[in-house]
Amino acid sequence: MSSFATAGEVAEAARAALPPEVWDYVSGGGGTEVTLRRNRAALDALLFRPRVLRDVSARRTDTTFLGLPIALPVLLAPIGTIGLFDAGGAATCARAAARAGTGAFVGILSVPSLEEVAAAAPDAPLIFQHYVRGDREWTLELFKRAEAAGYRALCITVDSAVDGIRERDLRNRFDRSKAQDRPNLGTAYARRELQATLTWSEIAWLAEQTELPLMIKGVTHPDDAKLAIESGAAAVVVSNHGGRQLDPQPGALEVLPDVVAAAGGRLEVAVDGGFERGGDVVKALALGARAVLIGKAMCFSLAAGGEAALVETLTRLRTEVERTFALLGVTAPDDVRPEHVRPAPWPTPPHAG
Numbered sequence: 001m002s003s004f005a006t007a008g009e010v011a012e013a014a015r016a017a018l019p020p021e022v023w024d025y026v027s028g029g030g031g032t033e034v035t036l037r038r039n040r041a042a043l044d045a046l047l048f049r050p051r052v053l054r055d056v057s058a059r060r061t062d063t064t065f066l067g068l069p070i071a072l073p074v075l076l077a078p079i080g081t082i083g084l085f086d087a088g089g090a091a092t093c094a095r096a097a098a099r100a101g102t103g104a105f106v107g108i109l110s111v112p113s114l115e116e117v118a119a120a121a122p123d124a125p126l127i128f129q130h131y132v133r134g135d136r137e138w139t140l141e142l143f144k145r146a147e148a149a150g151y152r153a154l155c156i157t158v159d160s161a162v163d164g165i166r167e168r169d170l171r172n173r174f175d176r177s178k179a180q181d182r183p184n185l186g187t188a189y190a191r192r193e194l195q196a197t198l199t200w201s202e203i204a205w206l207a208e209q210t211e212l213p214l215m216i217k218g219v220t221h222p223d224d225a226k227l228a229i230e231s232g233a234a235a236v237v238v239s240n241h242g243g244r245q246l247d248p249q250p251g252a253l254e255v256l257p258d259v260v261a262a263a264g265g266r267l268e269v270a271v272d273g274g275f276e277r278g279g280d281v282v283k284a285l286a287l288g289a290r291a292v293l294i295g296k297a298m299c300f301s302l303a304a305g306g307e308a309a310l311v312e313t314l315t316r317l318r319t320e321v322e323r324t325f326a327l328l329g330v331t332a333p334d335d336v337r338p339e340h341v342r343p344a345p346w347p348t349p350p351h352a353g
């Protein structure tokens with residue numbers, strides 16, 4: 001039974017467990033990694049404004065995302081190469097999500113097949129994350145498979161028209177496309193170049209083809225949030241892909257308020273990029289996100305201690321969210337408001353542990 005007390009301990013154990021080139025791959029970013037660092041820096045640059053002497057003895061962290069009840073406002077992000085961190089891949093993530101009472105995205109590039117993931121965790125709300133690497137017929141076939149397997153929503157990631165320029169991987173000669181099988185993709189249609197052809201009109205067409213809510217992952221511009229609404233999307237994930245694609249960009253938290261304003265309550269908004277601790281999650285709630293996705297924190301947990309460590313991470317995040325609520329003077333996710341945070345007047349030096 002693993003036991004890690006802090007996010008820092010989990011990351012250290014993951015680094016020790018992974019081959020150096022895989023550690024570089026998972027922890028690194030695009031370009032000169034400005035976006036990667038700004039994801040974290042933007043979280044550190046937002047400070048809490050607590051209120052005191054409120055009765056905070058009864059606290060709850062449960063909420064809903066797209067109508068799905070979740071025990072804490074944290075979802076597991078889609079990770080195409082999840083098999084590098086745990087042999088069970090996305091099935092392990094889905095089981096951990098079910099045990100912690102939350103939902104998981106299942107990436108099209110991940111292992112095992114989307115049906116096997118669903119069978120491994122029938123109780124977990126699962127969201128199928130799609131990349132358009134085939135024609136319409138191929139995409140609709142995958143959507144139907146996800147619907148038949150009981151997935152609760154579909155997600156299209158749109159920040160990856162082409163691959164990001166990852167200098168650590170180039171230096172290590174690390175080719176992630178060969179890192180693991182891709183059972184959902186099918187060899188006949190492994191057409192990466194089609195991802196660059198996707199436009200909003202195709203999103204609108206795809207949204208009409210399914211009864212499931214459609215999410216768009218990788219929106220950072222408020223005008224794109226408006227186009228997502230016009231295209232029939234139900235939710236967006238404000239994301240720069242964990243700093244792994246276009247670089248440099250602002251941190252995800254820096255662009256969140258404008259996207260929330262543009263969404264105007266007509267889209268649910270989630271966010272990811274740099275989230276490690278419960279306090280980080282509460283900051284996203286304060287700026288109007290309904291939930292946060294964790295990517296690297298999930299990979300590190302799996303590498304450090306498999307399913308048990310991932311359940312532990314989700315449990316720790318839930319406890320930290322709850323304790324942050326109490327210290328902030330609130331008792332539930334919907335109580336957290338923009339007035340509970342303020343920008344830091346001067347930069348905070350980096351955290352050592």
Ligand SMILES: Cc1cc2nc3c(=O)[nH]c(=O)nc-3n(C[C@H](O)[C@H](O)[C@H](O)COP(=O)(O)O)c2cc1C
Pocket residue numbers: 025026039077078079080081107108109129157217239240241242243244272273274275293294295296297299
């Ligand atoms: C190793 C790795 C693989 C990823 N693969 C995918 C993927 O296949 N599809 C996708 O939409 N996002 C993918 N992402 C991005 C994550 O879903 C998520 O947006 C990002 O990791 C969030 O930032 P964080 O890692 O700082 O939590 C990947 C991220 C990592 C670290």
